[in-house]
Amino acid sequence: MAESKNPNPMQDIERRFPQIKPLMNNSEAYYESSRCLFCYNAPCMLACPTSIDIPLFIRQINNGNLTGAAKTIYQSNYLGNTCGKVCPTEVLCEGACVFTKVNIKALEIGRLQNFATDNAITTHQKFFETPESNGKSVAVIGAGPAGISCACELRSAGYTVDIYEAKNNPSGLALHGVAPYKITNREALMEVEFLREQFGFNIFYNKRIVTKEELDALDARYDAVFLGIGLGNSAEIKIKGEEKLNCVGATEFIEQIKTCPVEKPMAKKVIVLGGGNTAMDAASESARLGAEKVIVAYRRAKSEMKAYYFEYDLAQVTGVEGLFNVAPIEIMGKNEVAGVKFIRTETVDGKLRNIPGSEFVLECGLVIKATGQLKQTSVIAKVKGIDMDEIGRISVNLETGQTGNPKYFAGGDAVNGGAEVVNATAAGKLAGKGIQEFLSKSGQ
Ligand SMILES: Cc1cc2nc3c(=O)[nH]c(=O)nc-3n(C[C@H](O)[C@H](O)[C@H](O)COP(=O)(O)OP(=O)(O)OC[C@H]3O[C@@H](n4cnc5c(N)ncnc54)[C@H](O)[C@@H]3O)c2cc1C
Numbered sequence: 393m394a395e396s397k398n399p400n401p402m403q404d405i406e407r408r409f410p411q412i413k414p415l416m417n418n419s420e421a422y423y424e425s426s427r428c429l430f431c432y433n434a435p436c437m438l439a440c441p442t443s444i445d446i447p448l449f450i451r452q453i454n455n456g457n458l459t460g461a462a463k464t465i466y467q468s469n470y471l472g473n474t475c476g477k478v479c480p481t482e483v484l485c486e487g488a489c490v491f492t493k494v495n496i497k498a499l500e501i502g503r504l505q506n507f508a509t510d511n512a513i514t515t516h517q518k519f520f521e522t523p524e525s526n527g528k529s530v531a532v533i534g535a536g537p538a539g540i541s542c543a544c545e546l547r548s549a550g551y552t553v554d555i556y557e558a559k560n561n562p563s564g565l566a567l568h569g570v571a572p573y574k575i576t577n578r579e580a581l582m583e584v585e586f587l588r589e590q591f592g593f594n595i596f597y598n599k600r601i602v603t604k605e606e607l608d609a610l611d612a613r614y615d616a617v618f619l620g621i622g623l624g625n626s627a628e629i630k631i632k633g634e635e636k637l638n639c640v641g642a643t644e645f646i647e648q649i650k651t652c653p654v655e656k657p658m659a660k661k662v663i664v665l666g667g668g669n670t671a672m673d674a675a676s677e678s679a680r681l682g683a684e685k686v687i688v689a690y691r692r693a694k695s696e697m698k699a700y701y702f703e704y705d706l707a708q709v710t711g712v713e714g715l716f717n718v719a720p721i722e723i724m725g726k727n728e729v730a731g732v733k734f735i736r737t738e739t740v741d742g743k744l745r746n747i748p749g750s751e752f753v754l755e756c757g758l759v760i761k762a763t764g765q766l767k768q769t770s771v772i773a774k775v776k777g778i779d780m781d782e783i784g785r786i787s788v789n790l791e792t793g794q795t796g797n798p799k800y801f802a803g804g805d806a807v808n809g810g811a812e813v814v815n816a817t818a819a820g821k822l823a824g825k826g827i828q829e830f831l832s833k834s835g836q
């Protein structure tokens with residue numbers, strides 16, 4: 393069939409970024425599940441932040457009970473499908489699988505999880521019943537993994553939940569940030585729709601809650617408020633020339649290619665500044681979009697990178713090169729980026745220092761800054777009683793998610809400073825339970 397002249401951007405993205413963990417077929421799932429030893433006190437389950445009963449759901453898949461398997465997963469983790477696709481399983485469940493101790497390939501737990509949950513989602517199964525409304529209502533700010541998970545937990549106990557989301561889609565960074573070769577936009581959105589059908593929470597889109605008046609209005613209307621606002625835009629690196637065209641933040645770059653891909657061809661040479669997982673994603677994505685040379689430049693040694701080893705491997709497979717112990721000091725060019733001036737660094741007595749006279753320039757047409765995201769401190773500061781730590785993370789009681797203002801709860805990236813989807817999901821569920829406890833005790 394001839395390709396449409398006006399391609400659907402979603403299909404276009406799926407074509408450009410084939411999935412690295414594609415859906416298993418029936419035979420693959422049967423054979424893979426047959427390998428499981430169904431361990432007692434299973435290490436894979438202990439390594440899962442949401443404690444999914446992994447041996448149980450794998451056994452259910454092996455017995456052909458796909459509905460039971462999906463139910464087992466969703467009872468522990470409301471974003472079971474998304475997590476199966478995007479979790480760093482190599483360092484969580486699969487990394488803990490007993491087979492790795494004897495150098496045998498771990499069970500493909502993530503892909504088995506997707507096999508079961510994809511079946512539940514695409515066949516529109518309904519296995520959660522929500523009780524009659526208990527007359528109490530909760531506002532959730534942010535429809536990312538933390539907010540969605542909190543909403544599911546509260547709805548399952550009869551609370552009315554309204555989610556206020558700044559963007560025009562749910563799923564937060566699972567949609568706008570996670571690399572498109574890990575999960576498709578369609579999959580991320582389908583799971584939230586599946587959950588909405590199961591639990592019946594409301595989502596109001598294009599509703600960014602920022603002003604004191606907006607926050608006060610929610611305070612007056614709801615019995616409790618959950619803050620699942622995640623983090624903000626990419627942080628600046630504060631060097632000369634940073635404002636030039638084609639010097640962009642990693643999260644904004646990734647969001648752009650995932651939601652509104654531009655026709656403009658990719659720059660031939662790209663420099664990504666940073667050494668974390670986001671830097672690896674941005675570099676891999678640039679290479680997959682056709683950049684001929686992609687360099688990840690990190691100011692410390694390779695061994696000090698925060699990125700998981702497998703994320704760096706994945707980037708290298710696409711041709712990405714690493715450049716270590718270099719710090720950017722200026723973005724070169726007139727109006728547009730033409731290169732980056734670096735200075736070499738070394739660690740002396742545990743302290744990183746620049747090596748005088750070691751400056752050099754590398755040419756490029758695009759600079760991607762992957763040096764962290766800002767915290768949303770200005771919104772948080774508008775609610776009386778909520779404390780933040782010295783780097784702007786919301787302080788909460790780790791067992792309930794409750795903030796210093798008893799009516800407000802928080803979880804996910806806004807609290808942990810940026811972790812994984814599975815951590816945000818776990819935190820949302822925990823806060824959902826914390827809110828229930830608070831509202832039942834306070835008699836509100
Ligand atoms: C580039 C990138 C790649 C990543 N890749 C992975 C990966 O491969 N695997 C993995 O597990 N994790 C990955 N992560 C991390 C993961 O996406 C996050 O940890 C997770 O999404 C955090 O969930 P959250 O709900 O706390 O916040 P978010 O996902 O950020 O969701 C917050 C939501 O709140 C909304 N919001 C914010 N402020 C307001 C406001 N004032 N009013 C209303 N709405 C608001 C936002 O629009 C957003 O939808 C990645 C992160 C990034 C940046």
Ligand code: SF4
Pocket residue numbers: 427428429430431434435436437446447450488489490491499501
């Ligand atoms: S550790 Fe591996 S073999 Fe044991 S239950 Fe988990 S997946 Fe199965």
